[in-house]
Structure formats: C-alpha cells, structure tokens
Amino acid sequence: MERQIYLDHAATTRTAPEVVEAMLPYFTEYYGNPSSVYGFAASNQTVLADSREQIAGLLGAKREEIYFTAGGSEADNWALIATAEAYGKKGKHIITSKIEHHAVLHTCAYLEKHGIEVTYLDVDENGIVDLEQLKAAIREDTILISIMFANNEIGTIQPIAEIGQIAHAHGILFHTDAVQAFGQLPIDVNTCQIDMLSASGHKLNGPKGIGFLYIRKGVKIRSFIHGGAQERKRRAGTENVPGIVGIAAAAKRAAADMQERTDREIRLRDHMIGRIEREIPYCRLNGDRKKRLPNNVNFSFRFIEGESLLIMLDMKGICASSGSACTSGSLDPSHVLLAIGLPAEIAHGSLRMTLGAETTEEEVDYVVDVLKEIVQNLRNMSPLYEDFLQKQHQE
Amino acid sequence: MYTEKVMDHFQNPRNVGEIENASGVGTVGNAKCGDIMRIYLDIDENQIIRDVKFKTFGCGAAVATSSMATELVKGKNIQEAMAVTNRAVMEALDGLPPVKVHCSLLAEEAIHAALWDYAQKHGIQIEGLEKPKSDIHEGEEAEEEDY
Numbered sequence: 067m068e069r070q071i072y073l074d075h076a077a078t079t080r081t082a083p084e085v086v087e088a089m090l091p092y093f094t095e096y097y098g099n100p101s102s103v104y105g106f107a108a109s110n111q112t113v114l115a116d117s118r119e120q121i122a123g124l125l126g127a128k129r130e131e132i133y134f135t136a137g138g139s140e141a142d143n144w145a146l147i148a149t150a151e152a153y154g155k156k157g158k159h160i161i162t163s164k165i166e167h168h169a170v171l172h173t174c175a176y177l178e179k180h181g182i183e184v185t186y187l188d189v190d191e192n193g194i195v196d197l198e199q200l201k202a203a204i205r206e207d208t209i210l211i212s213i214m215f216a217n218n219e220i221g222t223i224q225p226i227a228e229i230g231q232i233a234h235a236h237g238i239l240f241h242t243d244a245v246q247a248f249g250q251l252p253i254d255v256n257t258c259q260i261d262m263l264s265a266s267g268h269k270l271n272g273p274k275g276i277g278f279l280y281i282r283k284g285v286k287i288r289s290f291i292h293g294g295a296q297e298r299k300r301r302a303g304t305e306n307v308p309g310i311v312g313i314a315a316a317a318k319r320a321a322a323d324m325q326e327r328t329d330r331e332i333r334l335r336d337h338m339i340g341r342i343e344r345e346i347p348y349c350r351l352n353g354d355r356k357k358r359l360p361n362n363v364n365f366s367f368r369f370i371e372g373e374s375l376l377i378m379l380d381m382k383g384i385c386a387s388s389g390s391a392c393t394s395g396s397l398d399p400s401h402v403l404l405a406i407g408l409p410a411e412i413a414h415g416s417l418r419m420t421l422g423a424e425t426t427e428e429e430v431d432y433v434v435d436v437l438k439e440i441v442q443n444l445r446n447m448s449p450l451y452e453d454f455l456q457k458q459h460q461e
Numbered sequence: 462m463y464t465e466k467v468m469d470h471f472q473n474p475r476n477v478g479e480i481e482n483a484s485g486v487g488t489v490g491n492a493k494c495g496d497i498m499r500i501y502l503d504i505d506e507n508q509i510i511r512d513v514k515f516k517t518f519g520c521g522a523a524v525a526t527s528s529m530a531t532e533l534v535k536g537k538n539i540q541e542a543m544a545v546t547n548r549a550v551m552e553a554l555d556g557l558p559p560v561k562v563h564c565s566l567l568a569e570e571a572i573h574a575a576l577w578d579y580a581q582k583h584g585i586q587i588e589g590l591e592k593p594k595s596d597i598h599e600g601e602e603a604e605e606e607d608y
Contacts, residue, residue: 369518370518371495371518371519371520371523373521374471374519374520374521374523374524377468377471377521381472399495409493410492410493410494410495411492411493411495414492414495446477447474447477447516447518447524448497448516448517448518449488449497449498449499449516449517449518450492450497450518451518452479452499452516
C-alpha cells in the first residue's frame with residue numbers, strides 16, 4: 067500500500083495501543099455488570115471510581131462530578147436540554163455562539179421549538195467571541211451560557227475564564243464544549259468557573275462511543291436517559307466499562323505528555339502554516355494565529371473547491387477535511403467559516419489539516435509539496451482563476 | 462462514494478482548457494453554491510462540434526460531469542449535442558450519488574449555454590434551445606476580495 071498520512075486528528079484519532087491494552091480485560095475477563103451483587107461484577111465499581119477519579123483530577127474536579135456518556139454529542143445535548151428543563155422556572159434564555167458544534171447548535175434549535183429563546187453571539191474574523199456582546203446579551207431570564215472551549219474547524223480558543231467570570235457575576239450557569247480542547251489544553255474548571263463541560267474519548271487516542279459531562283456539584287440538572295440508577299441516577303444504562311477504562315487511560319496518557327507533545331505540534335503547525343503562506347498564493351489562514359489549538363491548520367485557497375482538493379489529497383494518501391458544502395451533504399459551506407466573514411465561494415475552498423503526536427516534519431513537508439501542486443492543477447482547471455488572471459492582465 | 466468512471470474522469474479530465482475565438486462559450490453555476498462550469502465550443506460551418514474544452518470550479522462530480530459532457534458532444538452536430546441530457550451524462554458515468562445529481566444538470570446547462578452563445582453570435586435558432594437561466598455573468602458574479 068502507498069503511504070498514508072493522517073492529518074484529520076480533529077475528526078478522530080487512533081486508539082493508542084496501551085489504551086486498547088487497558089480496555090481488553092473488561093471485555094473478556096471482567097465483563098460483569100457493575101450493578102450486580104456478586105463480587106466478580108461488583109468489583110468493577112472500583113475501576114469505575116478510579117476512572118472517574120483519574121479524569122476529575124485532570125480538570126480540578128471531584129470524582130462525583132464526572133458523568134460518563136456515550137460521547138461528546140450526548141454530553142452537549144444533555145447539558146442544554148436538562149438545564150433548560152431544570153431551570154425553566156428561572157428563565158428561558160440561553161446564550162451561545164454562531165460557531166458551536168452542531169451538537170450544541172441543533173440542540174438549541176430543538177429547544178427553540180420548545181419555548182426557549184437563544185441568542186447566537188457573533189465572532190470576530192478570527193473566530194473569537196466578543197465579550198462586550200456577551201455582556202449585552204445577558205437578560206434577567208438567562209439561565210445558561212454555552213461557549214465552546216476551542217473550535218473544531220478553525221481551532222480558535224475562546225476566552226473561557228473571562229466568559230466563566232461574566233456568567234458567574236450574573237448568576238448564570240456556564241457550559242463549555244471541550245471536545246477538541248480536552249487533552250490538548252490544560253483545563254481547570256475552578257479557575258475558568260465552568261459549571262458543565264463536555265468531552266469525548268476518541269479525540270485523544272481513546273475509544274469511540276464514550277465521553278463525559280462534568281457537572282459542578284450543586285447544579286440542578288435532570289437525568290437524560292431514564293431507566294436505572296447508574297451515574298448517580300442521572301444517566302441510566304449499564305456502564306460502558308471498557309470504554310470508561312479507555313477514556314481514563316487516554317486522558318491520563320494525554321495529560322502526562324501534554325506540554326511536550328503540544329510544544330512539538332505547535333512547532334510543526336507553525337512550520338506548515340509558514341510554508342503554505344510563503345509558497346501558495348491567494349490563500350488565507352482561518353482562525354487566530356496564537357489563540358489556536360496546537361494541532362490545527364485551516365486554510366482557504368481561492369478559486370478552488372474543497373471536495374476536489376480532498377479527493378486529490380486522498381489519491382496521494384493524505385487524509386484531511388474541508389468546510390466545503392460538498393463534504394457536508396448540504397449546499398451551504400461551513401457555518402464557522404461564514405461566521406468569521408468568509409464569502410461563500412472562498413469558504414468552499416477550505417482545507418483543515420489537524421496534526422497528531424505521530425505526525426513528523428517530513429510528512430508535513432511532503433503534504434505541503436503535494437498541496438502546492440494540487441492547488442495549482444485545480445486552479446488551472448478553474449474558470450474563476452481564468453477570470454481572475456484575465457482581470458489582472460487587463461489592469 | 463463515486464463510481465470508477467467518475468473517479469477516472471475526475472483524475473484524468475478530458476478536454477480541460479480554453480478555445481481562443483470559440484464559436485460559443487457558456488458559463489453556468491454559482492460560486493456561492495460551490496460550482497461553476499464553463500464550456501467552449503468550436504463549431505464548423507456544417508454545425509459539427511469540432512472541438513470542445515471546459516473549465517470547472519467544483520467538487521469531484523462537477524469536474525467529472527463536465528469532462529463526460531465534453532466527451533459526449535465532441536464530433537456531434539448541434540442537434541445531437543442538444544440530445545445530451547443530464548441523464549445521459551449520469552448514465553455514461555455509471556451514476557452519481559443523489560446529492561450530486563445537480564452537477565449533471567449543470568453540465569447539461571453549460572452545453573446549452575455555449576450553444577445559445579453560438580446561436581446568438583450566428584443569428585440562428587436551435588430547436589428546443591432556451592435562453593440559459595443561470596449564466597453567472599447575468600447574476601451573481603464571484604465577489605472579488607483581495608488578501
């Protein structure tokens with residue numbers, strides 16, 4: 067097989083061998099249901115508690131504040147819907163941003179159909195929420211502010227501590243979708259005044275199908291899945307013991323080398339950004355240069371379309387993603403790219419490459435070399451480029 | 462998600478380019494929606510399409526349908542070219558995913574727009590040909606933004 071270069075770590079990651087190793091006994095040996103009485107199964111309670119402790123420790127949280135879910139999307143759905151229900155007497159207004167993941171945006175749209183009012187904050191050209199606009203949006207009946215920790219497409223990191231402070235100064239709950247940030251950035255729920263936080267296992271070399279919602283003690287939030295006493299009666303369903311062991315092992319692993327790993331990724335990321343900006347004309351870096359996830363590179367290339375770029379890259383063994391409409395099955399390009407003010411035709415030509423711990427400088431250089439050639443080939447085929455050259459020629 | 466034929470026409474598109482002093486040029490689509498196709502026709506005095514070239518901004522299916530459409534009309538007379546429908550382009554490509562069917566419609570429209578341009582320039586009427594509706598030069602042109 068030809069070489070494969072995986073630059074889509076924001077989509078998912080390889081489950082680390084030591085994580086798989088940690089999980090395996092819980093499929094075949096310790097398969098008991100933790101709710102059972104007999105010792106062999108009940109002893110799984112211990113590994114659940116240890117896993118919870120492990121994750122809580124990384125966030126500055128308490129063990130009993132970690133609630134396992136089937137992933138980040140469930141955690142987002144739960145945080146929003148259950149808060150709207152539990153705090154319905156206090157108010158019916160939620161504040162979020164235009165660049166949230168669809169797990170938040172579509173849940174807000176659902177809540178709007180059920181009488182909740184939602185304010186969607188704008189972001190600046192780099193994708194950062196305007197804190198003044200946030201303050202101005204707060205109402206008497208605002209019950210929740212939900213702003214993502216870092217954006218999945220353009221990698222922009224939000225001023226989370228400031229948002230948490232604003233929320234608490236007004237007695238409003240603060241939820242953050244940290245699916246991209248958890249394991250990549252240090253997070254402390256106390257200094258950032260976070261009340262709820264969603265995270266997922268498979269973004270940090272853990273397994274798919276497992277995530278968690280951190281819920282600060284004292285937050286009245288109702289159960290989301292009914293039918294059992296698991297997760298302190300708030301999330302029914304037999305615990306995904308192997309998954310929970312897996313996400314805890316992955317989180318521990320990610321925390322252990324976070325500084326070293328992300329320093330290395332930042333160096334590679336900036337090397338890649340620098341080369342693309344120097345060597346490929348008519349491109350634009352999307353997202354903030356500094357307040358950016360260590361592994362995120364997102365560019366728009368004018369005159370070309372993202373899906374054809376992805377297929378061409380795939381033929382060279384390079385896995386990446388795009389905010390083009392054609393990759394999402396709708397006619398509109400990414401809502402995030404539109405929110406930072408890109409015209410639709412330029413948003414169609416976007417490319418996201420997300421690095422991982424295994425990405426090498428040689429791979430990055432190879433990708434940039436290939437990318438240069440592909441962008442030029444697609445431009446040579448593009449009527450927009452032809453018109454642009456003609457216009458330039460006339461001037 | 463694409464058939465082998467689509468992938469082949471995307472990877473090795475036929476008839477990419479421009480024709481200087483073309484008999485007819487048609488551009489359809491909209492950059493906002495992510496696809497624009499431009500077809501150049503070189504038509505001789507017997508109304509035979511001697512040569513055809515295309516340029517496309519769009520997804521893999523947009524490139525492949527443009528490429529296939531040019532193959533299907535090359536060497537044909539204009540009435541035969543009129544008979545090249547989006548269905549014919551899709552069939553020749555062994556099908557398209559449902560979300561990409563509009564690309565084949567665009568290919569048909571691009572051929573028609575180029576034929577219309579030819580008919581206008583030569584003061585002739587082509588049976589069954591209507592004025593193209595989605596020529597970008599009449600509607601929204603791609604916004605120019607420099608950075």
